[in-house]
Amino acid sequence: MWHDFPRPGESAPRPRQAGTRARRRGFPQVTAGRATVATAALGSLLLVPFVTSPARADVNASYDAFASGNGFSTVISNESIPTGIDIEGGGPQAQAHQTSLGIGDASAQMPYAGETVPGLPGTGAALLGMPGPPYPFIAATNRGSAPATVSYPGLTLHAESNPFSTVASAVFGTDASGASSDARVTEQDGGGVGSVSETKANTLQIGPAFTVSDFRTYAEAVADGTSGAVTRTTHTSIGRISAPGLVTTFPAQTPGSLPSAPLTIPGAPPLPDPPPLPVLPVPAGGQTFVAPDIGFVDGYFTMTLPSDGATGSGSNTYLVPSGPVIQAFKAAGLTMTFQAPEKLDNGVVSGAVTWEFTMPAPPQNPGFNGPTRVRQSTGAAVATVTLRPLSSGPAAGVAAGTGSGSSVDSATGSSPGNAVGSPLGGLLDGAAAPGSAAGIGQLPSTATAPLDTVDLVPAAGSATGGTISFAGFSTSSINALYLVLAAIALCGLAAATVLRVMGVRSRWTS
Amino acid sequence: MDILKFVRTQWDRTGAVVAILGGLLVLLLGWLGTSDTKYVAQQIPYVMSGGLLAIMLLTIGAVLWLSADLRDEWRELSEQGEVLLAEQEARDRMIEERVAQEVARQLGAARSGVSARSDVAVHR
Amino acid sequence: MVLSDLAPGDDTTYRSDGASASGYRPVRAREYLTAREPWSARSGIVAAALATAGAVVVGVCWYGGSDLRTAEDQAPWLIGSVIGTAVFALGGVLWVIAGFRSVRHGMRQLAADKREFALGGRITGSRDHAPASGHAGLVIASGMVRTHRPDCLLVLGKQVRAVGPADDGLEGCGVCLP
Numbered sequence: 001m002w003h004d005f006p007r008p009g010e011s012a013p014r015p016r017q018a019g020t021r022a023r024r025r026g027f028p029q030v031t032a033g034r035a036t037v038a039t040a041a042l043g044s045l046l047l048v049p050f051v052t053s054p055a056r057a058d059v060n061a062s063y064d065a066f067a068s069g070n071g072f073s074t075v076i077s078n079e080s081i082p083t084g085i086d087i088e089g090g091g092p093q094a095q096a097h098q099t100s101l102g103i104g105d106a107s108a109q110m111p112y113a114g115e116t117v118p119g120l121p122g123t124g125a126a127l128l129g130m131p132g133p134p135y136p137f138i139a140a141t142n143r144g145s146a147p148a149t150v151s152y153p154g155l156t157l158h159a160e161s162n163p164f165s166t167v168a169s170a171v172f173g174t175d176a177s178g179a180s181s182d183a184r185v186t187e188q189d190g191g192g193v194g195s196v197s198e199t200k201a202n203t204l205q206i207g208p209a210f211t212v213s214d215f216r217t218y219a220e221a222v223a224d225g226t227s228g229a230v231t232r233t234t235h236t237s238i239g240r241i242s243a244p245g246l247v248t249t250f251p252a253q254t255p256g257s258l259p260s261a262p263l264t265i266p267g268a269p270p271l272p273d274p275p276p277l278p279v280l281p282v283p284a285g286g287q288t289f290v291a292p293d294i295g296f297v298d299g300y301f302t303m304t305l306p307s308d309g310a311t312g313s314g315s316n317t318y319l320v321p322s323g324p325v326i327q328a329f330k331a332a333g334l335t336m337t338f339q340a341p342e343k344l345d346n347g348v349v350s351g352a353v354t355w356e357f358t359m360p361a362p363p364q365n366p367g368f369n370g371p372t373r374v375r376q377s378t379g380a381a382v383a384t385v386t387l388r389p390l391s392s393g394p395a396a397g398v399a400a401g402t403g404s405g406s407s408v409d410s411a412t413g414s415s416p417g418n419a420v421g422s423p424l425g426g427l428l429d430g431a432a433a434p435g436s437a438a439g440i441g442q443l444p445s446t447a448t449a450p451l452d453t454v455d456l457v458p459a460a461g462s463a464t465g466g467t468i469s470f471a472g473f474s475t476s477s478i479n480a481l482y483l484v485l486a487a488i489a490l491c492g493l494a495a496a497t498v499l500r501v502m503g504v505r506s507r508w509t510s
Numbered sequence: 511m512d513i514l515k516f517v518r519t520q521w522d523r524t525g526a527v528v529a530i531l532g533g534l535l536v537l538l539l540g541w542l543g544t545s546d547t548k549y550v551a552q553q554i555p556y557v558m559s560g561g562l563l564a565i566m567l568l569t570i571g572a573v574l575w576l577s578a579d580l581r582d583e584w585r586e587l588s589e590q591g592e593v594l595l596a597e598q599e600a601r602d603r604m605i606e607e608r609v610a611q612e613v614a615r616q617l618g619a620a621r622s623g624v625s626a627r628s629d630v631a632v633h634r
Numbered sequence: 635m636v637l638s639d640l641a642p643g644d645d646t647t648y649r650s651d652g653a654s655a656s657g658y659r660p661v662r663a664r665e666y667l668t669a670r671e672p673w674s675a676r677s678g679i680v681a682a683a684l685a686t687a688g689a690v691v692v693g694v695c696w697y698g699g700s701d702l703r704t705a706e707d708q709a710p711w712l713i714g715s716v717i718g719t720a721v722f723a724l725g726g727v728l729w730v731i732a733g734f735r736s737v738r739h740g741m742r743q744l745a746a747d748k749r750e751f752a753l754g755g756r757i758t759g760s761r762d763h764a765p766a767s768g769h770a771g772l773v774i775a776s777g778m779v780r781t782h783r784p785d786c787l788l789v790l791g792k793q794v795r796a797v798g799p800a801d802d803g804l805e806g807c808g809v810c811l812p
Contacts (some may be wrong), residue, residue, distance in 0.1 A: 546811050591747065594751055
């Protein structure tokens with residue numbers, strides 16, 4: 001495309017400098033030298049960002065995250081109980097609350113005793129002027145305090161508040177038989193904040209005959225560090241609900257599979273999509289199962305058949321319609337309901353299962369008479385994160401009017417006005433514990449007055465020095481910057497056109 | 511001339527038009543991207559890939575078009591020089607002919623005894 | 635074209651020694667006669683290097699900065715990409731400037747040569763080194779109806795033969811304008 005031709009020999013003498021092969025000492029060599037220098041200078045400028053870029057470990061946002069795992073709870077109602085209150089007990093419970101303002105509260109307690117009871121021994125001791133023991137069944141830490149562990153036979157409570165995470169765990173019993181709750185809030189490497197809570201229970205005795213094995217409920221809310229958008233994950237499952245002698249009969253159907261819908265518990269709120277399991281095939285119509293292996297996944301019942309090697313899919317767990325299962329439970333005296341997971345503006349409440357049964361009235365006695373209604377429920381796991389990225393608009397995932405107040409409120413609940421003394425069993429009245437109140441999974445109303453929030457922007461030099469601070473940079477200024485770039489581009493194009501007309505075209509005269 | 515011939519001969523102007531149109535399109539797409547989000551951290555990549563890339567494409571277009579005009583002007587210079595050389599050749603031939611004529615005339619005159627008299631001044 | 639049409643194209647006055655009033659003497663080869671393009675290899679390499687470096691810098695900065703979370707982290711990458719764009723534009727500007735200078739020098743050379751010729755002097759040009767081409771230096775390829783210069787794009791890669799007396803009367807190509 002371009003090439004250098006040798007200079008033709010100049011033969012005739014002329015009053016001009018002749019014979020020299022004039023190398024282009026002019027433009028390209030000088031330009032090459034200048035360009036090299038300029039490129040080196042520009043290249044050294046490019047090193048500046050790498051030298052001064054800040055470490056990217058911390059979350060550059062304001063956030064408020066909460067995680068709470070509540071274990072099973074039991075509400076007992078009987079006419080003989082004085083003042084008509086219901087006795088309630090529950091636990092174990094783990095809570096973690098962490099904010100960008102330096103709050104990192106972790107607490108693990110068994111059973112859940114609200115906020116007042118743990119402080120009662122001290123209060124009582126102060127009133128009576130005697131030294132009182134600390135509330136034994138709670139481990140709690142704040143940001144800056146050392147991790148706390150409380151251990152008793154059959155009970156382990158652990159809480160720790162770290163600079164970037166807050167963790168609480170409460171284990172009652174063992175893995176094989178008992179319950180545990182975990183709650184954790186963590187600042188992630190990418191700048192996001194994750195809030196996770198999980199409750200497990202195994203070998204729970206429900207009513208006189210039922211045993212619930214391998215119950216898990218899980219809730220997770222992760223807020224993205226850039227956008228503040230919350231990703232919610234929740235899962236509720238029961239490995240096995242068994243009762244000796246439980247008989248389940250599935251109705252006769254046309255050959256083929258059972259209808260795939262509805263498989264949900266009638267009257268329950270909308271459930272998530274069914275798990276990817278095949279529907280129970282009924283080859284020849286009605287079939288009766290004795291002591292079936294019934295499971296539960298996110299609102300759908302499953303049944304695991306004895307492996308017969310002919311399923312082909314490698315799994316012999318099937319979805320079953322809920323009607324026959326519920327009927328079977330009812331025949332055994334147990335009413336089961338499921339509260340679907342609830343999606344909050346800034347998080348999620350996992351699903352919870354409730355069983356109700358009535359213990360028959362004991363023989364007449366002076367103390368305790370009449371049938372006793374018992375409501376046992378598995379606790380819900382709650383995970384919420386409200387994250388507001390810096391130099392951005394309003395926080396994502398938070399509707400006006402709720403703010404972060406709801407998550408804080410649900411943590412504290414309403415403390416009981418008076419408490420029955422003994423901590424063992426945690427018999428309280430009317431404590432609105434999450435996941436254990438009259439409506440399973442119905443949290444206290446979230447329509448609280450919004451908390452006043454203060455926009456805190458870190459000081460411009462808070463990261464390692466020399467960085468560009470975008471404090472004050474807003475979306476509209478980036479838009480303006482873009483428009484300026486567009487204007488520069490178009491002006492350059494116009495200048496080139498003018499140069500064409502003035503510099504190239506018009507100079508040719510002959 | 512059909513399109514292919516035009517593109518082949520005016521490749522630089524064609525490239526300039528393509529680059530300029532591409533730059534304007536990229537500019538528009540970048541603007542749509544930045545105005546789509548309300549978070550600065552999501553806008554900055556659009557500024558880089560939309561705005562700055564558009565500037566580069568428009569630079570390419572402008573450079574190509576100016577190069578095309580410069581090439582055309584260079585060609586005109588070349589043609590003018592060729593004309594000049596052609597005129598010089600013509601003048602050289604004319605001088606040679608005149609010289610040859612004069613030599614022949616003088617030779618003929620020498621053979622016939624007539625004294626040579628040149629009435630042609632040859633300037634070189 | 636007659637001699638009177640070959641007057642100098644600009645207003646430069648010339649001294650008795652042939653140089654212009656400002657002392658300009660075309661000392662370079664008559665590139666406007668010999669070179670096909672107004673750019674030399676060096677200017678092309680410099681411009682291409684700057685443009686490539688600028689484009690690479692912009693690409694790297696875009697790639698590095700687009701998956702960061704916060705605007706503060708992206709700021710250095712944005713600055714780097716702006717610098718890359720400036721380097722790229724610099725390459726283009728240098729290319730255009732090189733072309734302008736070459737054309738301007740060519741104009742001055744041509745004007746000086748015109749004056750030289752008008753005064754009876756001689757100029758030397760591509761004729762001395764031109765490849766052997768046919769009558770008046772034009773060529774034609776089979777199947778064509780017009781005559782072309784040897785470097786015309788329309789005869790590029792084709793088997794050409796020199797234009798001979800038999801081709802008198804053929805029109806010249808509208809692209810290379812023989």
